Amino acid sequence: MRQEAQAIVLAAGPGMRMTSLTSHTPKCLLPLGTLPMLCYPLHLLQQAGFSEVSVVVSEGQEQRVGKMVEQYGLKVDLDVAVVSTAHDPGTADSLRQIASKIKRSVEEVVVISSDLVTDVALQDVLDQHRSRGADLTMLTSPTPSLQTTPPGPKSKTHLNSDIICTEAGSGRLVYAVAGGDYDECVTLQSSLLNCAAPLLLSASTQDAHLYVMKRWLFDYVLNKESPCADMGSLKAEILPHIVSCQFTDHSSNDKLGLSGAVEREEWDDLVKKYNSSVVPSRHHSLAHLQPPVCLTFHHPGLCVRANTLHTYWHLNRKINELFNQVYPNSEWQLRHPTAVIIERAQVSEDSVVGGGTMVCEKTNIASSVVGKHCRINPLVRLSSSVLGDHVTLASGCVIENSLILASVERKCVIKNCIVTDSNKIEEGKTYSGEVLEATQDFA
Amino acid sequence: MAPKAEIHEEQVLQAVILAQCEQDYGDPVTQDVPKVLAPLANTPLLEYSLEWLERCGVEEAIVYCRADTHLETIREHCRAFMTRRGDTTPATTHPGGLRVNVVASEDCHSLGDAMRDLYAKSLLKGDFILLQGDTVTTLDLPALVTEHRESRAADRNAIMTCVYMGEGGKVGTTAEKTTTATLLVSASTNKLLLHRRRGGRSTSSRLSVPTELLQGAGDILAYPAAYDPSVTICSEVVPSLFSDNFDYSTLDSLVRGVIEQEELLGYTIKCRVLEGGYAGRAASINSLIGVSGEVVGRQAYPLVPEVSQTSHRVRYHHDAFTHTYWDPSAKFPKGSMVTGVVVGAGTEVSPTAHLQNTTLGDHCTLGDGVVVRESVVMTGVCVKAASKLEQCWVGDNVVLGEGVVVAPGCVIGAGGHPGGSRRSRPRHQALCAAPPW
Numbered sequence: 001m002r003q004e005a006q007a008i009v010l011a012a013g014p015g016m017r018m019t020s021l022t023s024h025t026p027k028c029l030l031p032l033g034t035l036p037m038l039c040y041p042l043h044l045l046q047q048a049g050f051s052e053v054s055v056v057v058s059e060g061q062e063q064r065v066g067k068m069v070e071q072y073g074l075k076v077d078l079d080v081a082v083v084s085t086a087h088d089p090g091t092a093d094s095l096r097q098i099a100s101k102i103k104r105s106v107e108e109v110v111v112i113s114s115d116l117v118t119d120v121a122l123q124d125v126l127d128q129h130r131s132r133g134a135d136l137t138m139l140t141s142p143t144p145s146l147q148t149t150p151p152g153p154k155s156k157t158h159l160n161s162d163i164i165c166t167e168a169g170s171g172r173l174v175y176a177v178a179g180g181d182y183d184e185c186v187t188l189q190s191s192l193l194n195c196a197a198p199l200l201l202s203a204s205t206q207d208a209h210l211y212v213m214k215r216w217l218f219d220y221v222l223n224k225e226s227p228c229a230d231m232g233s234l235k236a237e238i239l240p241h242i243v244s245c246q247f248t249d250h251s252s253n254d255k256l257g258l259s260g261a262v263e264r265e266e267w268d269d270l271v272k273k274y275n276s277s278v279v280p281s282r283h284h285s286l287a288h289l290q291p292p293v294c295l296t297f298h299h300p301g302l303c304v305r306a307n308t309l310h311t312y313w314h315l316n317r318k319i320n321e322l323f324n325q326v327y328p329n330s331e332w333q334l335r336h337p338t339a340v341i342i343e344r345a346q347v348s349e350d351s352v353v354g355g356g357t358m359v360c361e362k363t364n365i366a367s368s369v370v371g372k373h374c375r376i377n378p379l380v381r382l383s384s385s386v387l388g389d390h391v392t393l394a395s396g397c398v399i400e401n402s403l404i405l406a407s408v409e410r411k412c413v414i415k416n417c418i419v420t421d422s423n424k425i426e427e428g429k430t431y432s433g434e435v436l437e438a439t440q441d442f443a
Numbered sequence: 444m445a446p447k448a449e450i451h452e453e454q455v456l457q458a459v460i461l462a463q464c465e466q467d468y469g470d471p472v473t474q475d476v477p478k479v480l481a482p483l484a485n486t487p488l489l490e491y492s493l494e495w496l497e498r499c500g501v502e503e504a505i506v507y508c509r510a511d512t513h514l515e516t517i518r519e520h521c522r523a524f525m526t527r528r529g530d531t532t533p534a535t536t537h538p539g540g541l542r543v544n545v546v547a548s549e550d551c552h553s554l555g556d557a558m559r560d561l562y563a564k565s566l567l568k569g570d571f572i573l574l575q576g577d578t579v580t581t582l583d584l585p586a587l588v589t590e591h592r593e594s595r596a597a598d599r600n601a602i603m604t605c606v607y608m609g610e611g612g613k614v615g616t617t618a619e620k621t622t623t624a625t626l627l628v629s630a631s632t633n634k635l636l637l638h639r640r641r642g643g644r645s646t647s648s649r650l651s652v653p654t655e656l657l658q659g660a661g662d663i664l665a666y667p668a669a670y671d672p673s674v675t676i677c678s679e680v681v682p683s684l685f686s687d688n689f690d691y692s693t694l695d696s697l698v699r700g701v702i703e704q705e706e707l708l709g710y711t712i713k714c715r716v717l718e719g720g721y722a723g724r725a726a727s728i729n730s731l732i733g734v735s736g737e738v739v740g741r742q743a744y745p746l747v748p749e750v751s752q753t754s755h756r757v758r759y760h761h762d763a764f765t766h767t768y769w770d771p772s773a774k775f776p777k778g779s780m781v782t783g784v785v786v787g788a789g790t791e792v793s794p795t796a797h798l799q800n801t802t803l804g805d806h807c808t809l810g811d812g813v814v815v816r817e818s819v820v821m822t823g824v825c826v827k828a829a830s831k832l833e834q835c836w837v838g839d840n841v842v843l844g845e846g847v848v849v850a851p852g853c854v855i856g857a858g859g860h861p862g863g864s865r866r867s868r869p870r871h872q873a874l875c876a877a878p879p880w
Contacts, residue, residue: 160654163654163657165665168664182654183654184653184654184655185651185652185653185654186651186652186653186654186657187649187650187651187652188649188650188651188652188665189649190649190650193625193649193650193665193667193668194667197667198609198664198665198666198716199664199665199666199667200630200662200663200664200665201627201652201657201662201663201664201665202657202661202662202663203654203657203658203661203662204661204662205662
């Protein structure tokens, strides 16, 4: 049976924008409401009807990722590929590693980043892609405004938003540049302006890193002779290149675009033999790009990329409200049945408790997310915080608005902090606005 | 102190028509007739503006001209317009009809000078519509004025609303480079963020958008080529800005100045890009021919060629299939080779003539086998057999000999007698009186 689309999840990212969290855990396995982050795009693909997904992970993670399917009740088969992190790979390098895994017969390739949490119906995106004959469809959504303040030291880094320019009305993508890649001016080329339709330039729309590409375009991206061979990042480099190719004039002698793959006489023979019902399949590699049709699918609903500390925090805090939206039709519950909550513990309604966790008496948990296999000892006050998996909180701790990924073994007060290393906690101290992590050994 | 009485000034809707427009048609034409009275489908250009303004309920129109030889003609024309208003019963909303006031000045060479003069004479009392004399428009002006007033009420600093035509409104045939502009408009507030005239000496055709505009203003709509029909709704601040800055000579310089000095002065300009409606500017001879073609094609409905704008009576017969209009007294056999033509009174056209998209004035004679394409022919012209005219302007009482081929873009002044079997150079302008050939 001819498969129509194949999905690739890029999970090899090192999480450069949240380094305090990703030193020990790869970004894709960070917990988001008691589930690893990677589950969300996988579930999205499962909902859209995919039964097989290719996942690209960094070295050493294939075991953990491979086990995820049984652990979390996903119904997709994972085909895990490994990319070496020796030379700081970009997303394009990940794709090149798994080029061989893409089946020859697929029409479309769906590329998703592992940190995407959204409630879009992927089937709608694919439908629009096919019905409008697009070669590339990019999922866009309004940039989420995040009201929660993340823990840790106050940072002034203001990340620039993506700038996306579409033709007003038709949604055709004419210009895209990733945040951080532009300074004061954005230059639109004259060939772009010649299309003469009103253009909508928006800095409040984000590129959600979900792309549906036609097979020939995907081959072009992986082709060693195309200009994409030097590009490392899919979103920041390859995508703007593809979009700008819509307007460059590649006059090819061959109207059929056969360019060397099939000789002219061979072609004529085939046509004669099959009565002109021969159509050149575009599965051969192209070194030159013919003008692709690039569209955007604008999703006004929830769409957040959990690749910065701020968005990750925001998602965790809001996961109890959003869970059914982004993870529909699953048996996963926010208050896991195997969690043991002793009667005299006060756990608020909007808190999330993972499986195998034990919450002892006289604790007060408010608006928090507690991971799996945790142990909350008595007399702990936990508010507006997020706990990872396997975290033990010693008795008497007071934790507020913090992200705890390692056990807190000594009684202390922690406010607005990020804790990733247990050894940094000392008895009886108050920590406020710090990042308690293991320092790197330079020895 | 006497209590401050609420003086409720009647909001008189005013319009200013600039008749001494920046770009003239050039000498052979404007020697006889001022540009605003040049005929477009056998109706003077000014008539279209005055007629439409009256239908819109504008109460006072100020026609601003240079004080030259044509001033009296324009004055006469406007006087006649107002007298006609007295005779015929106007079906307009306003009982008084349109009052036309002709203001002239000696050394007025640009829009800026005109504005400064009007400001000095304190003739403008509030918001007004600014039109160029060669614009033919059927846009909904009262609605635009209301929108302007609303935006002014919301934000005191919105001093002007520019009107442009987007893709849907105007097909690019008449849009020359100088009349289109690249615009950046904020999507939420309609504020004009960047304005650049296309063509001319534009160094680069790339558009650089400063990213701070995007962060501040939200989404931006970019119009790569919006057609500028020179229709603007201005508030009373605009003439005072002109008088403060002596180097502002055109509206473009004012727009540029306001946008650049937005932090200093705090003024903003709103911009409306319309998709429907018709507005065309007959700035040059080529665009005159183009706009004439569009009017003949009934795009400027209800201003149509068969109804005389002066007398409001049907003056021409009209064949909708070929878009031809002809006067009852014209000897005009409708051949199959004739499309988009307006034929004036008493004109004789031979059956073998080919006519396309032309306007013929009164009392012309066209011989056998004459081919006339996209031209404007004035009154009393005699074109002998086998001549060819293409995209040209032929003045009054010109006699063209046999077999004359007039290349595109030529202007033949009134009274000329180009001899037989001559070919003229493209864009050659022949003055009248002394026959040049």
